[in-house]
Amino acid sequence: MSGAQQLSLFGEAAPETADPAGRRKLIQVGSRVVDFRFTRTRRRTIGVAIDATGLSVTAPRHAPWIDIESFMREKSRWILAKLDEWAAAGSPVRIHGITGESLPYWGRPVTLAVHTGAKHIVTDGDHLVLRMRAPEDRARVRAEPYAG
Numbered sequence: 001m002s003g004a005q006q007l008s009l010f011g012e013a014a015p016e017t018a019d020p021a022g023r024r025k026l027i028q029v030g031s032r033v034v035d036f037r038f039t040r041t042r043r044r045t046i047g048v049a050i051d052a053t054g055l056s057v058t059a060p061r062h063a064p065w066i067d068i069e070s071f072m073r074e075k076s077r078w079i080l081a082k083l084d085e086w087a088a089a090g091s092p093v094r095i096h097g098i099t100g101e102s103l104p105y106w107g108r109p110v111t112l113a114v115h116t117g118a119k120h121i122v123t124d125g126d127h128l129v130l131r132m133r134a135p136e137d138r139a140r141v142r143a144e145p146y147a148g
Helices: 065-074 076-089 138-143
Strands: 024-029 032-041 047-051 054-060 102-105 108-116 120-124 127-132
Touching: 024 076, 032 076, 047 076, 054 065, 054 076, 065 076
Parallel strands: 032 054, 108 127
Antiparallel strands: 024 032, 047 054, 102 108, 120 127
């Protein structure tokens, strides 16, 4: 790190990432500074989870910081690898449920066509044709289960 200021291992998150309850923290993992959510619970072990929202750490209520720090150091390679995997995956596609929308279907892009009719779904070349009673109800288009 450059400059005279050095981050402590468990510093506070930057103001734009801090949450009102103070559960956001920063950790230096290798040469990277990682923002993470931290909570204490009644669990017996320290847990680490990584998903699309980032790194989460959960620890027992009375676990000393030295134990949490040690655990995070042991898992640092795994943490960085998983964060990189999620970053490479990109954001999930948001489905709006409207005709003309492009969406991934079995690994290839298709164009959605939503029509009024009895509930039915069929693929037709590069199109995914969806029939339902209320095609104007976009939330239902996104959520309605279909049998092929």
